Amino acid sequence: MLPWWGWVMVWLLLLVGGAAWVGVLSRRVWGKTKVLAAEVQRAGALVAELEARADELRELDDPFPAVLRDPREVRAEARTLRREQRAARRQRRAERLPPWARVH
Numbered sequence: 001m002l003p004w005w006g007w008v009m010v011w012l013l014l015l016v017g018g019a020a021w022v023g024v025l026s027r028r029v030w031g032k033t034k035v036l037a038a039e040v041q042r043a044g045a046l047v048a049e050l051e052a053r054a055d056e057l058r059e060l061d062d063p064f065p066a067v068l069r070d071p072r073e074v075r076a077e078a079r080t081l082r083r084e085q086r087a088a089r090r091q092r093r094a095e096r097l098p099p100w101a102r103v104h
Helices: 003-060 072-094
Strands: none
Touching: none
């Protein structure tokens, strides 16, 4: 059987150990809270940027649907677009060629 001061020491040891454990856990939580706050701030900046971009896109005029346009205009526009895409593709291919294979 422990004397009275032995029980006091056991309880003091339990209290100090519990306080240390709570301190360790609270420090861990504090660190995670700081990281979370940084992520929330970054997400808020991203949302603000996305909202600004969405406002820009809302201000653009909606294109007239191709179904309601003259088929000749749509076909001519498609041909022009394909021609521009082919020219851009040729340009990219020419840039990838080694210098000795380029024809000027």
